[in-house]
Amino acid sequence: MNDDLQPDPFLADAPLDALFAAARAPTPADLGAADRFLGRQAGLQADRSRRRRHQLRLWVSSALGVAAAAGGLLLLRPAPAELPSSAAYSVYQSALGDGW
Amino acid sequence: MRGKLLTAVLLAALLPLGWSAAQTAPAPASVGLQTTPAATPSPINGLVSALKKSLGAEARGEAVLELVFPPSANPLRNARSLPRLGAVPGLIRRNFTVTVSPDTVAGRPARRYALTPTNPLAARWVIWTDQQWNVPLAYQERMSGGSLARRAELTTVNPALSRLTRAGSVRTVRPALRRALLSALPGLKLPDGFEPVSVQTQPGTTDTMPPAVEVLLSDGLNVLALVVSPRPVKAASGVGVRQLGAQSVWLVGNLPQSALDDALNSIRRANVQAVSALPGTFGAPAASDQ
Numbered sequence: 001m002n003d004d005l006q007p008d009p010f011l012a013d014a015p016l017d018a019l020f021a022a023a024r025a026p027t028p029a030d031l032g033a034a035d036r037f038l039g040r041q042a043g044l045q046a047d048r049s050r051r052r053r054h055q056l057r058l059w060v061s062s063a064l065g066v067a068a069a070a071g072g073l074l075l076l077r078p079a080p081a082e083l084p085s086s087a088a089y090s091v092y093q094s095a096l097g098d099g100w
Numbered sequence: 101m102r103g104k105l106l107t108a109v110l111l112a113a114l115l116p117l118g119w120s121a122a123q124t125a126p127a128p129a130s131v132g133l134q135t136t137p138a139a140t141p142s143p144i145n146g147l148v149s150a151l152k153k154s155l156g157a158e159a160r161g162e163a164v165l166e167l168v169f170p171p172s173a174n175p176l177r178n179a180r181s182l183p184r185l186g187a188v189p190g191l192i193r194r195n196f197t198v199t200v201s202p203d204t205v206a207g208r209p210a211r212r213y214a215l216t217p218t219n220p221l222a223a224r225w226v227i228w229t230d231q232q233w234n235v236p237l238a239y240q241e242r243m244s245g246g247s248l249a250r251r252a253e254l255t256t257v258n259p260a261l262s263r264l265t266r267a268g269s270v271r272t273v274r275p276a277l278r279r280a281l282l283s284a285l286p287g288l289k290l291p292d293g294f295e296p297v298s299v300q301t302q303p304g305t306t307d308t309m310p311p312a313v314e315v316l317l318s319d320g321l322n323v324l325a326l327v328v329s330p331r332p333v334k335a336a337s338g339v340g341v342r343q344l345g346a347q348s349v350w351l352v353g354n355l356p357q358s359a360l361d362d363a364l365n366s367i368r369r370a371n372v373q374a375v376s377a378l379p380g381t382f383g384a385p386a387a388s389d390q
Contacts, residue, residue, distance in 0.1 A: 083310070085336035088327070089170035091302075092338070092352040095316050095325040099183025100167060100250070 106154070126271035139245040139325040143200040147213045148189045150229040150236060155268040159235050159258040161206065169249045169338060169354050181262075182236055182252045185227075188297060190270045191320030195219065200344040206257045215321065219292040223249055223322045223354045233261045241322070241354065249354050260375065261265060271297045271318060280381040281315060284374035285349065293357055298324075299378045313375050317353075324353035328375045344370040 095099055141149065163314055192198075196215040203212035215225040221244050228238040240251035240362045274296045281296050290296075294317040304311030312329035324328045328331075332348040335341045340351040340360030347370035351360045 080331045083331050083333040085334045085339050088325075088333045088336070088339040088350050088352045089172075091312075091314060091325045091327055091350075092170050092323075093167075093172075094351075095314075095323045096250075097184045098184040099179065099181075099252075100165070 106113065106209075117248060123382060128142075130244075136332050141358070143198040143213060144193055144196075145149050146200060146211065147198055147215075147227060147229070148192065150211075150227075150234045151189060153185045153233075154185070154235045154272065155264070156236055157233070158252055158256050159230060159233060159237055160262045161254050163254045165252045169243070169246070170352075170373045171337075173330055179252075179376060182239070182334065184268055184319065185236070185320070186271055186323065186332070188273065188295075188320045190273060191293070193320075193321045196225075196321070197277070202231075205230075207389060208232070208257055210237055210238065217293065217322075219319065220244065221291070221356055222293060222319055225321050226360055228253075230257075235261065243281050243354060245355060249257050254376050255342050256369045262296065271316075274381070276344065277315075277378070277381045279377055281326075284371045284378060285369075286365050286371070287368040289363050290317065291324065291355060292336060292362050294324055295319075299381065301376075302329075313378055313380065322354060324355065325363075326351050328370060336375065347372060347375075 118126065140146075149267065158181050160181045163182055164179050165179050166182065166257050167175050192201065192215070195218050197218070199214050201212050201214075203210045209231040210228045211231055213225075213227045213229065215227065217224060223244060224242045226240050226242075227236055229235060237249070238253035240253075241249040247292065277288075277296045277299060281299075282290075296315050297318045298316045300314050302310075302314055310329050310331040312327050312331075315326040315328075317324040319325055329348050329350070330346060332343055333339065333341055333347050333350050337357065338352060338354060338360070342349045342364040344367060349364055349367060349370060350384040351363055353360070373381040
């Protein structure tokens with residue numbers, strides 16, 4: 001029972017204070033951390049933009065390609081075959097009436 | 101009194117002589133009794149009455165048919181009767197001047213009607229009718245230049261007139277069809293004298309005959325076939341063609357090429373929906389065409 005009342009050496013104030021003090025004091029490793037962080041963020045942002053632009057370019061190219069293909073198909077589609085003039089004469093002969 | 105009696109007796113004796121002489125020999129105009137000749141129909145009325153009678157009766161025998169336009173492999177052939185003319189009386193009255201003279205066909209006395217169109221580019225016609233039966237015995241169509249386009253002629257004629265079991269019908273002008281046609285093909289110029297008289301849809305069952313709307317134009321005797329089709333046709337003599345987007349318009353007939361092209365050149369567009377609706381355009385025939 002009494003053992004439970006003994007202070008824990010790891011929870012003593014002195015080591016904790018030293019630890020906090022060490023954490024508060026800037027070290028050489030801390031110098032430029034914000035710049036590095038912001039730089040990394042800017043890099044990430046730039047990557048994302050590059051990827052987005054790339055995707056947009058891909059999408060536009062694909063759309064243009066599909067449109068060009070469709071246009072080409074429409075333009076280069078074989079025109080309806082021209083009928084021989086006998087087809088026109090046949091219609092005319094029918095118009096002349098029975099017996100001809 | 102005695103003088104009057106003598107005059108009456110003399111007149112009674114001379115009158116029968118004078119009548120008899122007038123009946124047997126042509127007397128000089130100043131001699132004998134004058135009789136009122138029976139009213140003879142004008143050439144156009146005589147021709148129209150013969151064309152109308154031919155819808156219910158015809159002369160038969162041996163006939164020769166010659167078709168120069170449209171060109172065909174066998175332009176000459178024989179038949180037992182003449183092909184129907186498909187005339188439009190009202191348009192003949194409007195578009196032709198007619199003269200008549202006596203003639204003979206297959207040994208029968210005939211009337212020869214010469215028809216000159218008011219449109220100098222249209223074909224000219226000669227129609228021979230039997231003097232006794234008043235039905236056609238022969239006819240021929242000549243191009244504006246004078247060369248033959250087609251002819252039909254009975255070379256021998258059966259002794260009796262033949263009644264047709266199925267009477268033909270007279271084509272008539274349809275003003276409603278004209279309005280609808282000009283609306284469907286804005287800019288179309290109908291050649292002078294020609295009017296639309298019928299329209300039909302061609303279902304396009306064969307490869308050489310695609311789906312199409314065919315409008316028949318007539319000036320009374322000459323016909324033109326106006327076709328609206330998704331398939332173009334090769335232009336040739338007597339065939340005018342104009343491409344309008346996905347539609348092709350053909351005008352076929354016995355007119356100079358320039359006249360066919362002029363009719364089509366100003367068409368601005370083909371209203372496909374209105375063209376498709378043309379066969380349903382049934383208006384009352386024009387009163388003047390009966």
